[in-house]
Amino acid sequence: MFNIEYTKLKLMYDKNKRKVDRLLMARGLNRRLSTSDRTTKEDLLNIWKELQNDYPELKSKELEVIWDYKYDIKKHFNKPVIINIGNGLTVGGTHWTAIYKSAYFDSYGLAPPSILYEAGWSGTYNTKQIQALTSGGCGQMAISWLSYVVRNKENEFFNLFK
Numbered sequence: 001m002f003n004i005e006y007t008k009l010k011l012m013y014d015k016n017k018r019k020v021d022r023l024l025m026a027r028g029l030n031r032r033l034s035t036s037d038r039t040t041k042e043d044l045l046n047i048w049k050e051l052q053n054d055y056p057e058l059k060s061k062e063l064e065v066i067w068d069y070k071y072d073i074k075k076h077f078n079k080p081v082i083i084n085i086g087n088g089l090t091v092g093g094t095h096w097t098a099i100y101k102s103a104y105f106d107s108y109g110l111a112p113p114s115i116l117y118e119a120g121w122s123g124t125y126n127t128k129q130i131q132a133l134t135s136g137g138c139g140q141m142a143i144s145w146l147s148y149v150v151r152n153k154e155n156e157f158f159n160l161f162k
Contacts, residue, residue: 039096039139041065044082047140051147061150063143068113073120077101080146082139085113098142100149107131107141130161 039047048063064081071083078101086094097112098105102123104112109129112121131141148157 038136041084044096044139044143047143048080048146051143055147055151057151058147063146068115071099071116071119071121077121080150082142082146083116096139096142098146098149100146103149103154105142105145105149107138108133126158128158128161 044065045063048058052058052061061080064076064079066076066081066083068083068085071081076099081099083097083099084094085097095106095108097107099112099116099121102121104116104121104123104125106112106125107130109127112125131138145154145157148154
């Protein structure tokens with residue numbers, strides 16, 4: 001029974017990942033960047049630059065890509081920020097999430113890490129899991145969410161996964 005349920009969930013999350021891949025590729029993004037299971041800080045910055053070419057309202061927003069412990073509410077509150085909340089040495093990998101003003105996004109649907117609250121952040125976060133814990137693509141999902149939320153279209157982003 002577990003294997004059947006796991007397979008169903010994996011297919012659903014893989015389908016969500018493909019939606020984000022197609023969304024990014026439709027914007028003319030490099031196929032390697034849009035479909036890779038692993039993204040680097042440089043990859044995410046390059047994707048943001050390409051998205052800025054497509055959406056004028058993103059041009060004035062400089063993306064920050066940081067470790068969670070470097071989040072500073074005074075410096076980052078009005079900026080789109082992608083946060084790495086893992087440690088490859090102890091967790092077995094890292095995980096990209098995103099924050100913009102008082103909104104936080106985690107493709108696993110998890111609450112923000114306590115370190116953000118300790119830095120003075122408070123706000124809302126999504127609870128809908130749109131990525132399997134065993135799949136990649138969290139960087140692309142985080143940057144896609146940012147491209148919607150900065151343009152005040154967060155609902156449109158989540159409608160992609162209904």
